[in-house]
Amino acid sequence: MTTPPRAVSLRGVEKRFGDVAAVAAVDLDVRPGELMVLVGPSGCGKSTLLRLIAGLEEATAGEVWIGGRCVDNVAPGDRDVAMVFQSYALYPHMTVAQNLGFGLKVRGASREDIGRRVDDVAALLDLAGLLSRRPGQLSGGQRQRVALGRAMVRDPGVFLFDEPLSNLDAGLRLRTRDEIAALHRRLGTTMIFVTHDQVEALSLGDRVAVMDGGRLQQVGTPHEIYRRPANLFVAGFVGSPPINRLPLSRGADGHLAGGPFRFAGDWAFDEATLGVRPEDLGADPEPTGALPGATPADFKTTVLRVEALGSEQRVHLDGPAGAAWIARVSPALEVAAGDRLAVSVAWDRGHLFGPDGARVAAPPCPIPDLRT
Amino acid sequence: MRNRSASFARARAAPARAALLVLACAAMAAPFLWMAATSLMGQLEVFASARILPETPLWSNYPEALTAQPFARYFLNSLVFSVAVVAGQVGTATAAGYAFARIDFPGRDRLFMLFLATMMVPAVIVLIPRFLMIDALGWIDSYQGLISTELVSVWGIFLMRQYFRTVPRELEDAARVDGAGPWRIFRSVALPLARPAVATLALFAFIDAWKNLLWPLLVTRSMEMRVVEVGIAAFHSTYEINWPYQMAAGVVAVLPIALLFLFTQRYFVRGIQLEGIR
Numbered sequence: 001m002t003t004p005p006r007a008v009s010l011r012g013v014e015k016r017f018g019d020v021a022a023v024a025a026v027d028l029d030v031r032p033g034e035l036m037v038l039v040g041p042s043g044c045g046k047s048t049l050l051r052l053i054a055g056l057e058e059a060t061a062g063e064v065w066i067g068g069r070c071v072d073n074v075a076p077g078d079r080d081v082a083m084v085f086q087s088y089a090l091y092p093h094m095t096v097a098q099n100l101g102f103g104l105k106v107r108g109a110s111r112e113d114i115g116r117r118v119d120d121v122a123a124l125l126d127l128a129g130l131l132s133r134r135p136g137q138l139s140g141g142q143r144q145r146v147a148l149g150r151a152m153v154r155d156p157g158v159f160l161f162d163e164p165l166s167n168l169d170a171g172l173r174l175r176t177r178d179e180i181a182a183l184h185r186r187l188g189t190t191m192i193f194v195t196h197d198q199v200e201a202l203s204l205g206d207r208v209a210v211m212d213g214g215r216l217q218q219v220g221t222p223h224e225i226y227r228r229p230a231n232l233f234v235a236g237f238v239g240s241p242p243i244n245r246l247p248l249s250r251g252a253d254g255h256l257a258g259g260p261f262r263f264a265g266d267w268a269f270d271e272a273t274l275g276v277r278p279e280d281l282g283a284d285p286e287p288t289g290a291l292p293g294a295t296p297a298d299f300k301t302t303v304l305r306v307e308a309l310g311s312e313q314r315v316h317l318d319g320p321a322g323a324a325w326i327a328r329v330s331p332a333l334e335v336a337a338g339d340r341l342a343v344s345v346a347w348d349r350g351h352l353f354g355p356d357g358a359r360v361a362a363p364p365c366p367i368p369d370l371r372t
Numbered sequence: 373m374r375n376r377s378a379s380f381a382r383a384r385a386a387p388a389r390a391a392l393l394v395l396a397c398a399a400m401a402a403p404f405l406w407m408a409a410t411s412l413m414g415q416l417e418v419f420a421s422a423r424i425l426p427e428t429p430l431w432s433n434y435p436e437a438l439t440a441q442p443f444a445r446y447f448l449n450s451l452v453f454s455v456a457v458v459a460g461q462v463g464t465a466t467a468a469g470y471a472f473a474r475i476d477f478p479g480r481d482r483l484f485m486l487f488l489a490t491m492m493v494p495a496v497i498v499l500i501p502r503f504l505m506i507d508a509l510g511w512i513d514s515y516q517g518l519i520s521t522e523l524v525s526v527w528g529i530f531l532m533r534q535y536f537r538t539v540p541r542e543l544e545d546a547a548r549v550d551g552a553g554p555w556r557i558f559r560s561v562a563l564p565l566a567r568p569a570v571a572t573l574a575l576f577a578f579i580d581a582w583k584n585l586l587w588p589l590l591v592t593r594s595m596e597m598r599v600v601e602v603g604i605a606a607f608h609s610t611y612e613i614n615w616p617y618q619m620a621a622g623v624v625a626v627l628p629i630a631l632l633f634l635f636t637q638r639y640f641v642r643g644i645q646l647e648g649i650r
């Protein structure tokens with residue numbers, strides 16, 4: 001592979017379908033050679049954004065730059081991108097070899113060149129024995145590899161993936177995810193990968209862009225996205241089980257309070273939301289303080305349900321002020337529905353979100369000042 | 373219990389249904405059988421009452437009928453006419469159908485409705501304007517006169533448009549990313565995928581052209597330009613009607629269509645199904 005990886009830059013990109021803004025004012029820079037994952041719920045505009053980059057949709061406003069040139073008036077085939085579609089979009093009337101070579105043939109490559117490059121990619125993706133078959137004669141995983149090969153054979157500067165794993169079963173999905181990660185390491189090409197699966201996003205991406213309602217909510221490394229979510233949406237969307245929440249409101253003493261907690265401070269708002277990841281809760285029958293930074297027994301509560309997943313347990317709690325909270329605890333803890341637990345919170349890893357949902361920069365106040 | 377009584381009712385209804393189907397088949401086949409029987413009768417025997425089958429089959433009717441007029445030339449003309457109409461209708465219907473299905477242009481849907489509206493106009497009404505146009509072009513009694521106004525089929529455009537709408541858009545998107553332009557996508561992706569619909573259209577167009585009498589009768593004058601249907605009709609003149617010869621030529625003319633139908637039945641069925649695609 002010889003084409004250098006391209007940078008992709010979106011500047012104020014907007015796409016409207018009638019009155020509906022599918023993508024609204026998106027600014028995003030994808031670095032050369034980076035694997036950027038666009039993640040968000042269904043209908044958030046991530047696939048539309050990918051199609052705008054590919055040139056399959058025309059932006060209502062804004063500019064798309066690929067490899068340092070504005071490609072707004074450039075046909076999809078001339079943008080130096082290749083795309084893997086959710087349905088694979090293999091041409092059913094062509095053999096695997098013809099599918100792989102179609103892009104090269106359209107570009108006028110010689111028969112010898114097409115044959116050589118198709119053979120190279122087929123060898124790389126273990127498709128050599130399938131070249132004379134048609135897509136209808138292949139399994140889902142094989143079709144997925146052909147779709148990948150069709151993108152690779154053209155040696156593009158940017159790969160675009162539109163939820164390519166969503167049609168695979170769980171095992172194959174995991175294996176293919178690893179293969180794509182390995183392919184990215186080997187080729188070093190810029191890749192933009194769309195998925196609605198946050199685990200896929202966090203495990204694959206060099207950086208992750210979280211979208212909702214057509215807007216970018218946050219762009220960052222998987223660690224940043226998970227550990228420092230920009231807002232309540234990102235905190236809630238990324239992470240399974242989802243982040244525990246507790247609504248807070250300013251009391252007569254000026255402190256933000258909710259359930260057993262009170263947060264002292266000079267708050268600029270009257271209402272806020274406390275967010276705590278399930279793994280940042282320590283749950284123990286004895287109030288010993290299970291986590292570093294946690295205090296013994298921030299509150300005591302009743303276990304509603306236990307999900308034993310083998311490597312961990314998810315304990316559903318009757319949380320503060322009646323909120324449904326989940327704690328992720330060790331499988332060694334012997335716990336059952338109806339048990340009483342002492343729950344501790346790792347406050348230094350907690351989050352406070354303002355009334356507009358944005359994360360407040362300051363971490364929650366030290367525990368001695370905060371607790372009721 | 374209910375299942376058992378339902379299957380019992382079905383079993384009782386089966387012979388009645390079979391009898392009905394046999395009756396329908398007989399009604400459909402009777403004219404063809406009568407044509408075949410008549411083709412083997414003598415001129416006067418045709419008018420003998422209560423006679424369905426010939427007393428002695430006159431096989432000589434066939435060579436005599438086929439040499440009474442230059443039927444070899446007529447068959448050639450019918451073949452040229454039908455093949456040209458098939459090529460023309462497939463070409464125009466696939467291109468227009470694809471444009472109506474996939475290409476965004478101003479007024480596309482209104483134009484399509486206008487095309488469809490022309491299907492409501494009886495073909496006989498446009499026969500005279502067509503004739504005047506061909507006459508003005510000086511194409512009377514020529515292949516171009518015979519063929520040119522038959523090259524577009526609105527039904528064919530409708531059929532192809534409906535079919536192209538079922539082709540997944542992602543395939544065309546993939547081709548666009550692969551670098552293909554609209555013509556390349558049409559030629560290399562959409563058209564090969566529409567082969568079943570094209571086969572159906574070609575079949576219907578061929579049959580329609582082969583059995584077309586009115587237009588060739590109107591636009592051809594010389595024996596050199598006549599098609600088979602016109603030749604068959606020519607046995608029926610003002611002063612003389614030779615039924616056995618006419619029926620013999622009719623049997624021979626229907627053979628290619630019957631053979632075609634035998635080998636391509638599934639496309640007929642598919643054609644009827646495709647009209648239901650939305």
